[in-house]
Amino acid sequence: MYQAVIIGGSAGSFRVITSILNALPKNYPIPMLLNLHRLKHVRSGFVEALSIKSNIPVVEPYDKDSIKSGTAYLAPSNYHMYIELNKKIALSTEETVNHSRPSIDLSFSTAAQTYQKNLLGIILSGANRDGAWGLKKIKDAGGTVIVQDPEECEVATMSQAALTATDVNHIYRTNQIIDFLLKIK
Amino acid sequence: MSKYELGIVDTRNILKAIQEHYEYDFRNYALTFFKRRLEYMLEKYNLKTAYNLIRVITNDDAFFQVFLKEICIENTEMFRDPSLWRFLMDGFLTSLIKKSTSYKIWFPEVSSGEELYSLMILLTELNLREYVEIHASSISEMRLDDVKQGVFDASKMEVNEANFKRIFRNKELNEYCTIKEDQGYMTPDLMKNIHFFRQDALMEQYPKGIKLIFWRNQMLYYNQIMEERMLKTMNNCLVAGGHMIIGLNEKIDYWNSNKDFILVGENDGVYKKKFS
Numbered sequence: 001m002y003q004a005v006i007i008g009g010s011a012g013s014f015r016v017i018t019s020i021l022n023a024l025p026k027n028y029p030i031p032m033l034l035n036l037h038r039l040k041h042v043r044s045g046f047v048e049a050l051s052i053k054s055n056i057p058v059v060e061p062y063d064k065d066s067i068k069s070g071t072a073y074l075a076p077s078n079y080h081m082y083i084e085l086n087k088k089i090a091l092s093t094e095e096t097v098n099h100s101r102p103s104i105d106l107s108f109s110t111a112a113q114t115y116q117k118n119l120l121g122i123i124l125s126g127a128n129r130d131g132a133w134g135l136k137k138i139k140d141a142g143g144t145v146i147v148q149d150p151e152e153c154e155v156a157t158m159s160q161a162a163l164t165a166t167d168v169n170h171i172y173r174t175n176q177i178i179d180f181l182l183k184i185k
Numbered sequence: 186m187s188k189y190e191l192g193i194v195d196t197r198n199i200l201k202a203i204q205e206h207y208e209y210d211f212r213n214y215a216l217t218f219f220k221r222r223l224e225y226m227l228e229k230y231n232l233k234t235a236y237n238l239i240r241v242i243t244n245d246d247a248f249f250q251v252f253l254k255e256i257c258i259e260n261t262e263m264f265r266d267p268s269l270w271r272f273l274m275d276g277f278l279t280s281l282i283k284k285s286t287s288y289k290i291w292f293p294e295v296s297s298g299e300e301l302y303s304l305m306i307l308l309t310e311l312n313l314r315e316y317v318e319i320h321a322s323s324i325s326e327m328r329l330d331d332v333k334q335g336v337f338d339a340s341k342m343e344v345n346e347a348n349f350k351r352i353f354r355n356k357e358l359n360e361y362c363t364i365k366e367d368q369g370y371m372t373p374d375l376m377k378n379i380h381f382f383r384q385d386a387l388m389e390q391y392p393k394g395i396k397l398i399f400w401r402n403q404m405l406y407y408n409q410i411m412e413e414r415m416l417k418t419m420n421n422c423l424v425a426g427g428h429m430i431i432g433l434n435e436k437i438d439y440w441n442s443n444k445d446f447i448l449v450g451e452n453d454g455v456y457k458k459k460f461s
Contacts, residue, residue: 062436063405064412076434078261082217085193090215091434093261093402094222101261110217 002030002144002184003118004067004083006111008104008134010037010126012154014049016174017124021054021072023178028056029185032072035081035107037100037126047074061089075102083111100130108134117142120184122177124148126158132165139166146170146177187224195235196220202239207249209324209386211256213411219256226255253325258406259297262341263306263358264348265401266433269453271352274307277455281396281428288317290397291422293388295321295381298332298371299345300399305375306361310353320392322384329381335371339364388415391422398423401454402432413439420445423458430455 009017013036024032038046050058050072060076067073067087075081080102082090090110097103104123108131111119121138123131125148139145145168150156152173162168172180191199196219200212211219223238230251232238241248264270282288295301301321308314323329337345342364349358362371384390398419404412416437419429429446431437431454437446446456 060434062434063432064409078265079434082221084215084217090217091402091405091432092218092258093405093432094218094258106221 001118002120004031004033004111004115005120005122005181006033006035006083006108006138007122007124008035008108008126008131008158009124010128010130010155010158012125012127015154016148016177018050018053019174020178020181021050021056021058024054024056024181025185026055027070028181029069031067031069032056033067033075033081033083033107033111034058034072035075035102035104035131037102037104037128037130038077046077050074061091063089063091065089075107077102080106082106083114085114087114098128098130100128104131105134109137112137112141112143115141115143119143120146122146122148123159123162125153125155127155128157129161131158132161135162135168136166139168144169146172146180148177149173187221187228189224189227189233191220191224191227191235193220196223199223199235199239199242202243203249203252206243209253211386213408213414214256215406215408218406222256226252229255250325250327254327257294257296257323257325257328258402259338260299260402262348263299263303263337263345264352265299265303266453267348267351269430269433269450269455270303270307270348272450272453272455274311274352277450278307278311278313282313282316284316288397289392289395290317290319290399291392291395292319292321292399293384293391293419294400294403295323295332296328298328298335298337299341300401301332301379302335302337302361302371302375304399305371305379306349307352309361309375310356319379320382320395321379322382322388324384324386326383329383333376333379333381335362335373335376337362337369337371339367339369342369388418391418393422394424395422396424396427398427398429400429400431402435404431404435416442416445420458425458425460427458428455429458 058072061073080092084090135145147159147162147168150159346358449455449457
């Protein structure tokens with residue numbers, strides 16, 4: 001049913017993402033799209049850090065790369081990452097949105113348009129409100145949306161904002177998010 | 186985030202209207218990007234609907250100039266990706282620019298100017314300014330006018346300075362620019378002797394004999410068809426052995442492209458045109 005999973009996070013999300021990538025099997029059949037805020041001048045190191053415990057390859061895509069199953073695509077630093085209707089990555093250096101580039105809202109809303117009901121969107125721990133609008137777009141397009149339980153989040157601003165903006169399908173802790181991802185594969 | 190959303194049909198209607206009225210063909214721009222720019226304009230200029238945008242574009246030539254300016258994405262900052270600029274400074278430019286022959290550099294879309302300003306500063310620091318011939322073009326007359334005057338967005342000064350310091354540790358960026366009433370200006374000396382010209386959307390007028398092209402993060406806004414067409418243009422205007430610099434997350438990857446270009450600066454997007 002699901003053709004893509006898209007995850008957004010900021011402060012406090014790194015540990016959750018590594019747990020998720022560590023739990024997914026090598027041939028996980030759904031592409032993972034990741035948009036995580038980070039320092040823009042730290043170009044290298046982040047993919048490597050995420051890859052250490054991941055069973056699926058983690059890549060920073062080039063513009064126009066095709067989206068394939070069994071791969072995690074991390075939005076490159078200082079670029080927005082759109083999902084085109086032809087299921088390819090499109091990068092952009094347009095102005096920041098809510099002080100963010102990459103903007104989670106832009107990745108989520110373009111993925112919603114492309115995958116519609118076949119998209120799973122997840123918002124994790126974070127210190128700003130980016131992603132709340134995008135998560136609503138996923139829900140409005142018929143997709144499924146999950147927010148990390150604010151009680152478990154290191155910083156709950158992002159998940160609280162998402163909960164305020166959208167009537168979510170599930171509020172889950174990390175282990176429940178992993179169980180859900182393993183169940184839908 | 187824009188309050189207004191356009192459907193694919195609306196977007197295509199706008200493209201068609203522009204093409205019929207002005208003979209500017211944007212149909213091979215990347216669709217998601219183009220749609221988002223249009224939505225941004227609907228909000229910024231209080232137009233609200235595709236119908237209004239088409240009406241104002243086709244009835245008001247001055248607004249069409251504004252439209253062209255908005256379609257040219259601003260360069261994000263000066264010295265974006267400092268590692269590239271360090272690579273250029275640490276021997277790359279000095280080994281290529283010979284004092285006996287002219288070294289031609291082209292910026293096909295100079296946009297908001299930060300890439301050009303960064304290079305002019307670097308050439309000045311390397312004492313190479315007088316040995317290069319710089320060509321800079323844009324599809325937007327308004328963008329060109331701003332860049333000729335060395336204008337930049339002062340709100341980016343903090344990030345510009347941070348990047349500058351990563352390359353020139355003991356210098357200050359304000360040796361090269363000033364801020365007046367929230368607007369940044371490069372010093373007039375820096376912008377002397379640059380050949381500016383307006384470009385059509387398909388870049389059918391291009392300079393010949395170019396030895397270095399700065400074309401970073403521009404292919405992002407094209408679809409595959411346009412990207413390949415433009416790369417052929419770039420290949421035609423470069424001399425054999427000349428270089429082209431593209432964005433860190435762009436690549437040259439068309440059928441048989443390895444016969445035309447070879448990647449020489451893997452982490453910095455620097456390609457070289459092969460000798461045939």
